[in-house]
Amino acid sequence: MSEDKVCLGAIVGVHGIRGEVKVKSFSDDEKHLTSYGLLSNESGDKTFELKIVGHSKELLRVKIKGVDDRNTAETLIGTGLYVKRSLLPDLGEDEFYHTDLIGARVKNKSGEVIGEVNALYNFGAGDLIEIKLLSDKTLEMLPFNKTFVPTINIKEHYIIVEMMQFAEDEGEGNEG
Secondary structure: OOOOEEEEEEEEEEEOOOOEEEEEEOOOOOOHHHHOOOEEOOOOOOEEOEEEEEEEOOEEEEEEOOOOOHHHHHOOOOOEEEEEHHHOOOOOOOOOOHHHHOOOEEEOOOOOEEEEEEEEEEOOOOEEEEEEEOOOOOEEEEEOOOOOOOEEEOOOOEEEOOOOOOHHHHOOOOOO
16 A cells, blocks of 8 residues: 555445445544545545435445445455545654554563554554564554553654563463
8 A cells, every 4th residue: 555545444345236245444433534525446546426414323424426326335355544634634653554553563561672553443442553473474463552552653663562471371271
C-alpha cells in the first residue's frame, strides 16, 4: 500500500438485494467514512462514492453510487476503503494513525529489538497488535493497550511491548 493513503474501513458483507454493503469502519467516528469525498480501493484503480444508510449491529450499511444489485455488491467484499492522507486532519503530538505503526520496530523493556509490527486488528473486543518476531518469524498478538504497549515512538518508528508469559512457557503447565 502507498504511504499516502489511510484505510478508513472495509467492505465485509452485503445487505439486501439493492446493492447495499456492510462496512467495518476503522475510524472513531462513522461520519469520517464519508467526510473526505471519494474513497478508493488499495491500488487506487477504483473509486467509491458512499452514503451511510443505516446500521447492522456494529457495522455500517452503506450505499455505493453505481452499485445497484446484490451480485455487484458481493464482488466488493474484502475491499478496503482508502482516503488520501493529505485530506485527513493534522494529528496532535501523541496521536497517530494505526497505519503509522506498520513496520515499526518492536522492542522489549530492555531495549532489544525483538520484531516488527505486522498489523493491527479489531475483531470486536478491542484492538490487537500483531508482531512478527525476529527469532523465529512467528506472529504473536497482544492487546493494544498501555499495559502491553506502554511506549509508542512514532518519530523513531518503534514501540516497546510487555510480552505475555504463560505458565507452560515457564515449565509450570498442567500435567495430565
